[in-house]
Amino acid sequence: xxxxxxxxxxxxxxxxxxxxxxxxxxxxxxxxxxxxxxxxxxxxxxxxxxxxxxxxxxxxxxxxxxxxxxxxxxxxxxxxxxxxxxxxxxxxxxxxxxxxxxxxxxxxxxxxxxxxxxxxxxxxxxxxxxxxxxxxxxxxxxxxxxxxxxxxxxxxxxxxxxxxxxxxxxxxxxxxxxxxxxxxxxxxxxxxxxxxxxxxxxxxxxxxxxxxxxxxxxxxxxxxxxxxxxxxxxxxxxxxx
Numbered sequence: 435x436x437x438x439x440x441x442x443x444x445x446x447x448x449x450x451x452x453x454x455x456x457x458x459x460x461x462x463x464x465x466x467x468x469x470x471x472x473x474x475x476x477x478x479x480x481x482x483x484x485x486x487x488x489x490x491x492x493x494x495x496x497x498x499x500x501x502x503x504x505x506x507x508x509x510x511x512x513x514x515x516x517x518x519x520x521x522x523x524x525x526x527x528x529x530x531x532x533x534x535x536x537x538x539x540x541x542x543x544x545x546x547x548x549x550x551x552x553x554x555x556x557x558x559x560x561x562x563x564x565x566x567x568x569x570x571x572x573x574x575x576x577x578x579x580x581x582x583x584x585x586x587x588x589x590x591x592x593x594x595x596x597x598x599x600x601x602x603x604x605x606x607x608x609x610x611x612x613x614x615x616x617x618x619x620x621x622x623x624x625x626x627x628x629x630x631x632x633x634x635x636x637x638x639x640x641x642x643x644x645x646x647x648x649x650x651x652x653x654x655x656x657x658x659x660x661x662x663x664x665x666x667x668x669x670x671x672x673x674x675x
Contacts, residue, residue: 449486452476457497461536462607465494465544501537502555510563513572528617529610535594536609542595557587577648593620 455476459467469490473480487493508531541552560583567573576582594616603612 448478448482452478452483452486453493453496453500456493457501457537458533458609460494460497460540461533461609464540469493497537498541498552501534502552502559504534505538505556506559506563509560510566513563513567514570528614532610532613535613538591539594539598539612542591553587553591556591557584560587 452472456467456472459472459475463471469480469483472493473483476483483493487496538552538556541549543549561580564573564583565579568575568579597616597619598612603615605611
């Protein structure tokens with residue numbers, strides 16, 4: 435895998451090139467990677483890294499900002515592409531995304547205040563692009579958008595973290611292979627849950643809403659056939675799982 439990410443092309447500035455190489459190095463080796471190693475990857479001196487970022491902490495902050503910006507842009511772009519029938523184009527770019535996904539994974543593994551802040555920022559940004567997707571008719575509205583976004587972000591990150599923790603890759607530095615394996619194992623069930631759901635009726639949801647006294651109307655995007663009566667026979671759902 436090349437140490438260059440998408441913005442580290444021939445026209446990238448030295449600062450951008452060092453930052454992008456650092457993202458990949460941190461993704462491959464963890465945040466214990468030294469400034470000297472990152473400088474060697476970028477083909478510059480350690481002094482030049484410090485010149486541009488002030489310290490290793492400054493470099494990590496720049497990497498954080500870059501990865502968070504990428505997440506927002508990519509989620510927005512991918513939702514539009516998948517909805518317009520360009521899902522294969524999205525999947526074909528897995529290797530491009532791998533270093534950045536690996537960086538997120540390392541952030542979660544590192545934990546602490548930094549990991550917490552990173553996740554909270556991801557949730558905050560997800561609220562923005564999910565709201566755009568709802569307005570664009572790609573995603574159904576929710577009774578509690580903030581709660582749904584938080585659940586989905588934590589579920590996705592948790593699945594990735596547990597997958598790698600319980601079944602660690604043979605080569606921890608091969609981030610692309612790790613992401614490809616995760617995508618191969620989880621993309622289909624994820625899409626099924628998101629597009630088809632799991633339950634054949636909304637009986638449990640209605641029971642819960644009555645229990646908590648929630649009288650809010652269902653989301654505007656809910657289809658009529660999703661409002662199944664309590665005595666509906668699941669066999670009448672056309673065999674949908």
